[in-house]
Each structure stands twice: as structure tokens, then as C-alpha cells.
Amino acid sequence: MSVSIHYDIALARDDIAGSRAHVGGLRRAGIIDAAEAESLLAALDQVESEIAEGTLVAGSTDEDIHTLVERRVTELAGDTGAKLHTGRSRNDQVATDLRRWTMRALTEVAAATIQLVEVLASRAEDAGDVYLPGYTHLQRAQPVLLAHHLAAHCWALLRDVDRLVASRQRTDVSPLGAGALAGSSLKLTPDETAAELGFSARFENSLDAVADRDFVAEALFDIALLGVHLSRMGEEMVLWTTEEFGFCVLDDAFATGSSMLPQKKNADVAELSRGKSGRLIGNLTGLLATLKGLPLAYNRDLQEDKEPLFDSVDQILTVLPAVAGMFATATWRPERMQAAADGPEAAAIDVAEFLVERGTPFRQAHAIVGGLVAESLSTGTPLEELIERHALLGPEAAALVAPGTPVTRRTTPGGAGPDAVAVQLARLHEAIEVAVRAVGARTVA
Ligand code: ARG
DSSP, rough: OOOOOHHHHGHHHHHHHHHHHHHHHHHHTSSOHHHHHHHHHHHHHHHHHHHHTTOOOOOOHHHSSHHHHHHHHHHHHGGGGGGGTTTHHHHHHHHHHHHHHHHHHHHHHHHHHHHHHHHHOOOOOOOTEEEEEEEEEEEEEEEHHHHHHHHHHHHHHHHHHHHHHHHHHHEEEOOOTTTTTOSSSSSSHHHHHHHHTTOSSOSSSSHHHHOOOOOHHHHHHHHHHHHHHHHHHHHHHHHTTTTTTTTTTGGGGBBOOOOOOOTTOBBBHHHHHHHHHHHHHHHHHHHHHHHOOHHHHHHOOGGGGHHHHHHHHHHHHHHHHHHHHHHHHOOEOOOHHHHOOGGGGGGGGHEEEEHHHHHHHHHHHHHHHHHHHHHHHOOOOOOOHHHHSSOOHHHHHHTTTTTHHHTTTSSSSSOOOOOHHHHHHHHHHHHHHHHHHHHOSSSSO
């Protein structure tokens, strides 16, 4: 039950890096001499290659990655090996390893998110003047450019990147030197080991250093919210690819047929990205429940932090490129989108605003146009005709409801029309560059 080697083997690289830094610390503290340091470092090098080659196999006494590495170092370096664990505990060790692992994972997830944003932004760029209905309550509300719709998802995903980077920054603190919970009587130098491991800072409080798993909870939250965004995008794709909407056709590589019904083409990638979000949320809430009852400092419950973290990172790194591929290869059906957006009712607000510009208070304008829409529906007279005949409106107002016109009139900053969207897309490109610089990587390592 207490064994965790089958999954914490993923921390091998970090555990060995932490041990190398600790050897440096032991040397500086005068606990080992230069020859002993060399022999420990040589043993650690060998353990690293044995793990990479798969020749170091965990036995029944190897509980976790820390005991496995130490056992093998002791076999290789003899008595000197027995000095490696001086002044440290698995408690500061595991926290150090997991922080390093998490920082790398956050970078990878952020880079994969940026790749998806780039796909959406380039599809937005290529969408030109294509428009579709914008919805509220899933009821057609006002036409919006397709580019505007796609860019909306980009901004949400860039906030995710922002969060991942901020979480990485908070994770960037070395717990090494906190020992079991209280530090050490030996002349260890946590500042120096932190620097050697590439951390920006060392812990301020040894109890907090070994008990804190905020960084895991944060990573899980960031990924869960990112997953929720992908889920919403997936749900939209499911809708858009239905016969009823017909806004989009998926590439065969991102859809599957039915095993029974020959005519079916199912949006499985979209559905899985929606489905996976449940699991990502579960990983987050599971860990929070694990953490909530823990007194200071380390408790073995904390070993339950790794599996949800590893799983969420694995899942999101599978979903992100799949969603990117789905969007990159989807074929839009502008004629369907535009036909759905072209009803004259969708331009009712423009007719009301026509009146407002000529001095009618908005509430009155709203009532006048609402009356015309109702009349058109009950009598079957086209709305354009009623607008044209109305004393306060006329042909100029009737022209506003012509297909394709309403979307061009969304001119305010951040709005859904062509001029505003052109500005927005330029800003989006700048924001992507800022995100790339913050992540420090554009592509997944
Ligand atoms: N495998 C343990 C974990 O993941 C390492 C720390 C064990 N510490 C202890 N005092 N038993 O948390």
C-alpha cells in the first residue's frame, strides 16, 4: 500500500538532480571530502543511465524513487553511499522533485496551449468576412464574424497560459534543506542548493516547505479550467457539425463512423475533449479533499498528490494537440453560417439604433421595432416592408436589415464587425508573442 515506485519513477531525473545538488551541499558543509563527493556523483551518473536504459529494476524493498536511487548509489559507492542521505529527508526530497517536475510540465502544457491558440488565430485570420449567428441562451442573437468567434476562444486560452506561467513562478521555490520538517544542525546551505537546482528562491519556512502542495493544486486547477475551455469548444464543434447546424465538416481523421449506422460521422475528438474535462475536475477536487484535513507538516497522505497530477498532465497533453488538429483541418460552411444569421430579426437592434440616432429614446425605439417584428410574424408581411412603410423609418432603415449588413455595423472596440475584428486580431498576435516570451517556449519540448 505504501509503495509508489510504479509511478514516482517519473521523478527519477529530478531526484538525481536533487541528490547531485545535495552532494554539493554536503561537500560545502565539510561532511564529505572531495573524493567522496566524486564517488557519489559518479554513482548518481550511473544510476541515471541505468534508469534511462531500463536496467535498474525496482525490487520488493524499493518503496519509492528516493529509496531506489539511494539503494543503488549505496551498492555502487559502498560506505560513502551511506552518507548521501545526511541532513535531508524524503520529505524535502519529494517536494523538491515534484516542484521541478511540475515546473517542466507547466511549461509543456503552456506551449501546447499556445500551439492551439496559433491554429485558432490563423483560422480566424483566414475566415475573412464570413459571419454566423452569435448566440445567447443558444438562441440566435446577433451576427458576428467567424473570426470574432474563434478569437474569443483564443483569449480564454491565453488567460490559461497566463495562469500556467504564474503557477510556475509560485512553484519555483526549493524545499531542499527543510529536512524532515525543521531544518538541520549541519552547515547546509539551502540558498546554494536552490541556485544549483535552478530554482529562483529557497523556502522561507521548513514546515511549510514540506507540507505545501499548493503548487500541485494550482497546476490541477489551471489544467482543469483549460480543460473546461476545451470542453466548451468541443461542445460547440459537436453542435456545429450536426445536420441541424451544419456550420462545419470535420476532417475524417478527427471523426469516426458508427460501427452500426453507415451514414454516421461522429465528432469523437470534440466529445472526448468535453468528456476529459470531467476527469480533470475530478483530479483537482480529489487532491483538495486529500489536503483539507492535514495538520503540519508532512503526512503520508501527500503521496496521493502525484497520480492525479501526472494523469491531468498526460490527458491535457493528449487533448490539446488533438483539438488543435481538429480545428486546423475542419472545413467551414459559410453558406450555412450566413443563412442562419441572415434573418431580418437579427438586425432588429440596428433598426432600433437607427431611431435612437434620430432622437427616439431607446425604450421607445425598442417597442416600435418589437411591434414591427411581432406584426411581421403574425401577418406574414416581410419585416423589410414594414420598416420601409413606417413613418419614422423608411428605405434607409430597411437597408439595414439586408443580409450581410448587420455584422458590418458592430464597430465599437472589441466588437464583432470587420474593422473592430481587424484591430483585435492584430492585438491577438501581439498577445501571442507576449505569451510565447513568458512561457519561454513556443513548441513542446
Ligand atoms: N513517497 C513519499 C511521497 O510521495 C516520499 C516521502 C515519504 N516520507 C515519509 N516520511 N514517509 O510523499
